[in-house]
Amino acid sequence: MQRITVLGATGSIGKSTLDVLARHPQQFQVYALTANRQWRLLFEQCQQFKPRYAVLLDADAAEQLQTQLQQAGLATEVLQGADALAQVASAPEVSLVMAAIVGAAGLKPSLAAAQAGKRVLLANKEALVMSGEIFMRAIQAHGATLLPIDSEHNAIFQAMPAGGNGDLAAMGVRRILLTASGGPFRTAPLASLKEVTPEQACAHPNWVMGRKISVDSATMMNKGLEVIEAHWLFNASADQIQVVIHPQSVIHSMVEYVDGSVLAQLGNPDMRTPIAYALGYPERIESGVSALDLFKIARLDFEAPDVQRFPCIALAYAALRAGGSAPAVLNAANEVAVAAFLERRLGYQSIATVIERTLAKVSNTAVDTLEQVLAADALARQVAQEQIQIC
Numbered sequence: 049m050q051r052i053t054v055l056g057a058t059g060s061i062g063k064s065t066l067d068v069l070a071r072h073p074q075q076f077q078v079y080a081l082t083a084n085r086q087w088r089l090l091f092e093q094c095q096q097f098k099p100r101y102a103v104l105l106d107a108d109a110a111e112q113l114q115t116q117l118q119q120a121g122l123a124t125e126v127l128q129g130a131d132a133l134a135q136v137a138s139a140p141e142v143s144l145v146m147a148a149i150v151g152a153a154g155l156k157p158s159l160a161a162a163q164a165g166k167r168v169l170l171a172n173k174e175a176l177v178m179s180g181e182i183f184m185r186a187i188q189a190h191g192a193t194l195l196p197i198d199s200e201h202n203a204i205f206q207a208m209p210a211g212g213n214g215d216l217a218a219m220g221v222r223r224i225l226l227t228a229s230g231g232p233f234r235t236a237p238l239a240s241l242k243e244v245t246p247e248q249a250c251a252h253p254n255w256v257m258g259r260k261i262s263v264d265s266a267t268m269m270n271k272g273l274e275v276i277e278a279h280w281l282f283n284a285s286a287d288q289i290q291v292v293i294h295p296q297s298v299i300h301s302m303v304e305y306v307d308g309s310v311l312a313q314l315g316n317p318d319m320r321t322p323i324a325y326a327l328g329y330p331e332r333i334e335s336g337v338s339a340l341d342l343f344k345i346a347r348l349d350f351e352a353p354d355v356q357r358f359p360c361i362a363l364a365y366a367a368l369r370a371g372g373s374a375p376a377v378l379n380a381a382n383e384v385a386v387a388a389f390l391e392r393r394l395g396y397q398s399i400a401t402v403i404e405r406t407l408a409k410v411s412n413t414a415v416d417t418l419e420q421v422l423a424a425d426a427l428a429r430q431v432a433q434e435q436i437q438i439c
């Protein structure tokens with residue numbers, strides 16, 4: 049029996065994770081479930097999975113949950129605050145941690161899991177974008193295992209040679225072909241992008257996801273963050289990662305080898321596949337995802353990304369090439385700009401402008417420690433807020 053902590057249990061990835069776990073009660077036991085402030089859903093999840101701990105960031109929500117659990121006679125203990133997230137991610141009883149908090153807030157608990165030598169199932173790409181070097185070092189130094197949940201990176205992981213040592217040349221890998229759906233605005237008239245609303249941006253053609261990643265998919269900053277994520281996970285340079293628009297989202301990414309072979313992983317666009325892969329690894333377990341019907345899909349299309357339409361892709365490549373604090377600054381400015389867009393304080397097209405200006409204003413520094421990463425993150429947030437006032 050393996051014990052698991054699910055960070056961000058009430059989110060899109062968290063719910064899909066619990067769906068898969070419920071199919072394998074003999075194999076997995078839920079140790080802790082965490083959320084920001086959604087105590088009602090967390091309560092329902094506690095009723096079903098009876099975890100040892102439930103953690104909420106918000107103090108009032110934690111109190112509400114505590115009362116509900118007591119009334120229901122459940123033994124789950126409620127903890128509150130950011131330190132408690134790290135505590136349940138690193139507890140000795142736990143062997144697996146699903147890191148599915150959205151944004152920079154997930155960095156500390158995800159890193160705590162790495163430092164405690166856990167098998168880390170990483171959905172929280174922002175953590176790796178911010179602190180790639182520190183994170184990968186922690187995984188190595190503490191004998192942890194990092195398994196990507198992002199569907200593209202999970203696909204790449206599956207298409208890479210098993211037990212590869214991260215030396216792409218030695219493995220005969222030439223390039224990573226990172227697929228992208230192109231989001232809801234791939235073919236929209238450029239002039240119409242001025243008027244884009246949060247509702248339109250969140251209506252993704254193929255995936256149902258949290259609001260932040262949905263906006264990132266619309267601007268394609270999601271793909272930009274994923275380029276940086278792939279760099280750290282697979283030791284690939286910016287030049288070795290090619291974004292390929294593939295509107296059907298059936299191929300989840302590919303690895304190109306020096307002999308001309310291209311290995312792809314295909315499947316229905318359902319996050320339960322990569323989640324089940326990482327939970328069962330190296331075995332394969334049932335995920336509840338329906339079989340791929342190639343006759344129904346009939347055709348697969350590919351096109352090059354349009355950087356005029358999607359300036360965020362170029363900003364992310366530039367940040368990766370610049371290194372240092374630039375990816376953390378990019379990520380922080382994006383989080384602030386997306387939040388402002390969702391609150392209707394910023395236009396859709398100004399998201400890229402705010403990120404570009406923030407990158408230009410914040411000088412690039414070395415980020416060898418977590419404190420340096422968090423300082424760059426804080427400064428970038430402040431500068432991005434100022435830019436939002438001007439936009």
Ligand code: NAD
Binds near residue numbers: 085149258260
């Ligand atoms: P979501 O918004 O649906 O859920 C986020 C979860 O994090 C919730 O449980 C929320 O309570 C929790 N949370 C939010 N802010 C928090 C904070 N400050 N402190 C503690 N907990 C907090 O997001 P999601 O779509 O599930 O995405 C989660 C992560 O997975 C993101 O990093 C996203 O990029 C990544 N991801 C998601 C998908 C997808 O299909 N949804 C696919 C690939 C990668």
Ligand code: MG
Binds near residue numbers: 198199274
């Ligand atoms: Mg993805």
